Amino acid sequence: MTKPPRKPSTPLLRESDAPLRSKPRRRRDPDQHQLTLDPMPARIDPCLALLKPRPPKGRQWAFEVKWDGYRLAVHIEPKGVKILTRGGHDWTDRFPAIVAEAKRLPVSTAILDGEAVVFDEHGRSDFGKLQQSLGGRGGKRISWESICMVFDLLYLDGHDLTETEFTARRHLLEGIVPAGGEEAIRLSEEIEADGETLLRIACEHGLEGIIAKDRNSTYRSGRGGEWQKIKCIQSDSFIIVGYEKSTSSFAGIGRLLLAARKGGDLVYVGGVGTGFNERSAAELRQQMDKLIISKPAVDTGRKRNAVFVDPKLVAEIEYRAWTHDGKLRHASYKGLREQQDDAAVYELE
Structure with missing residues (x-):
């Protein structure tokens, strides 16, 4: 004969109108380890790519397309979004579409590292078009066309990631900005190819x-060599002296x-007479x-009909090579760099 279930000594459910309460919380032991959050930095100096003639070899290297635009840091907080240039200037108001999209990302706090670009009709980033969208150097135009190609995550929801290896930072970034x-x-996507093959395809x-x-590097400001750039066509910043x-x-x-x-001096490196259109000129x-x-x-040597200017304007110049006497060969004008962009002027060795 089956025995009936034993009646519990204490009812599982008390009176229906009695409030359910948790146990009293014990006082926290002050010697117990506490999980701390990292304060969000106001600014992080960017990691810059070191120019190399050929791609590095080895499984530890990840490869991406090089974007041609303005370096940006997108700071996301509950109180709002802030966009800083490479030089630390606030350009939030100039990229409203990027700000609006940043507010929709599934994060509470974050710092994204990326590049503002404008694409041409072939899907290539075009520095000249980006300049035009911003109204030229010194312009105050709002750029609705700009897109931020994000390639790194430096801070996320209370945690500083700059001491975290690149592979882990990318994994977290891909969860926020999907491919x-x-x-x-x-997302500036990693491309599965060896460096030589990818460079050839990029140039084509x-x-x-x-x-x-x-992949194993932490995020280090400046040009430490953890990031390297390999160019199809040389493009650097030079000072306009006249x-x-x-x-015609x-x-x-x-x-x-x-x-x-060159050191603390300026050295004349030739001229550029192509790359202008009516508007940019x-x-x-x-x-x-x-x-x-x-x-x-x-x-500058003897020049006919030359007008000289105070060396304060920095131009982005595309060129193929250098002549034997240290002048730019096959140079083409791409646009003026903004002062706030803090572009590095080419250094002669």
Whole structure:
């Protein structure tokens, strides 16, 4: 015969109207380990890629496309979004589409590292188009077309990730910004290929080059070599020291006169007379005419119809090589760098 279940000594459910309560919480032991949160930094100096002639070899290297735009840090907090340039200037108001998309990301606090770009009709990042969207150097135009290609995550929900290896940072980033997106914030995807093959394909498609990143590296500000850039076409920043006038060219600019840095001095490295359109030449001429000086800041040799300017404007110049006497070969003007972008002027060895 089956015995009936034994009646519990204490009812599982008390009176229905009695409130359910948890046990009293014990006082916390002050000697017990506490999980601390890292304060969100106001700014992190960016990790910069070191220029190399060939891609590195080895399984520890990850490869991405090199984007041609403005380096940005997107700071996300509950109180709002802030966008800082490489030089630490606040450009939040200039990228409203990026700000709006950042607010939709599934994070409470984060710092994203990326590049603001504008694509051409072939899907390539175009520095000139980015400049036009912002109204040129010194312009205050809002750029709705800009997209932030994000490639690193430096801070996430109370945790500083700069001492975390790159592979782990990327894994967390891919959970926030998934691959294949079409929004104003997109993931700069890692491409599964060896460096030599990827560089060849990038050059065939007219891209600027590729970036190699050490998977095991932490995030270190400056050019430490953990990130490397390999370019299809050389592109660097040079200081404008004057221009040669021409009656047959846009805005009367026949050729820009350029200089690079060598130690604490400026050295003339030749000129550039291509790459302008009517609009960019007019904006450039307007900027230069505010800076005219009577004597050149560097020795440019004898120049006909030359106008010299105070060396404050920095131009992004694309070129193929250097001549034997230290001048740029097959140079083309791409646009003026913004002062806030803190672009590094080319250093001669």
